[in-house]
Amino acid sequence: MKISTILNTGIPTLSLEVFPPKTSEVYDSVVKSTNEVAALKPDFMSVTYGAAGSTRKYTTDIAANIEKSGVTALAHLTCVNASEETIRDQVESLKAVGVENILALRGDLPEGVESTDEWIYKHASELIPVIKKYGDFCIGGACYPEKHPEAEDLKTDILNMKKKVDAGCEFLTTQMFFDNNIFYNYLYRLRDAGVMVPVIAGIMPVTNAKQMARIIKLSQAFIPRRYVALLDRFGHEPAALKQAAIAYATDQILDLLANGVDHIHIYTMNKPDVAAKIQENLSEIVPSCKKS
Ligand code: FAD
Secondary structure, three states: OOOOHHOOOOOOOEEEEEEEOOOOHHHHHHHHHHHHHHOOOOOOOOOOOOOOHOHHHHHHHHHHHHHHOOOOEEEEEEOOOOOOOHHHHHHHHHHHHOOOOEEEOOOOOOOOOOOOOOOOOEEEEEEEHHHHHHHOOOOEEEEEEOOOOOOOOOHHHHHHHHHHHHHOOEEEEEEOOOOOOHHHHHHHHHOOOOOOOOOOEEEEEOHHHHHHHHOOOOOOOOOOHHHHHHHHHHHOHHHHHHHHHHHHHHHHHHHHHOOOOEEEOOOOOOOOHHHHHHHHHOOOOHHHHHHO
């Protein structure tokens, strides 16, 4: 099913994200955990694309498994250093396994590369027409409530997000954020700039302290004092931190839903137990979270 259809029913949704294996040695264990996430029957599931296409084939395999399990798949695709042929091949392989949704991304600059000048496709907005050329997909994109790290300022970044939507992007998923007020301000500014597509709020239950350090480095996300206190107090007790992270994420999601944000995406990082707990916490609130 097209994700645009799922997002337009007026019913709150909760989607989950998994990543493909990086090597063949861990293929079976990753497939097992992604199958366990799919068994939770979220509204849809996204599967990431390894840096610069390094897991291209595995992304298609995992997306195919998700579709086979009866859950709608959203396959990520980046255009970092890609040619039209590599994009076409990936799009064709996704089409062949029944995938109807693609998250069009530029991808991160590889280490040591400062600019995209040498690349054919420099931005996600340039990838979208290529995907459209090779198939009838519902296309989404990424957006950044705290601005993309390379953007000069938030205003410029929002204008660039609009270019993506004008190119045919039908929904946006946010980078993770830990303070809902940042998201509410951002949503207001997107709407003010004329970006009217559904915006899915990306929530990350950070279940280990090392992971948090990495996130801050990569996304430059603001960590509220309340979350810092949780990390300080429970950072060395894995089971306690996991419980606290699930509670914090649930609290964030409840606040979003109560304020009219209907679509939530959880960066579940192949952890079916974390996803299941959050679903349980929302079982009377989000229809897909209720288990019979
Ligand atoms: P773009 O939309 O191209 O934006 C990148 C920068 O260029 C921004 O600063 C923007 O303001 C600017 N810009 C955009 N369009 C224009 C334009 N037309 N003219 C001038 N400037 C412009 N990475 C992966 O490798 N694999 C994944 O699976 C993956 N999944 C992700 C999922 C989500 C929800 C998010 C938020 C990020 C994901 N990423 C993934 C990371 C992403 O690839 C990086 O954040 C990357 O640096 C930017 O990708 P983008 O598609 O947002 O780029």
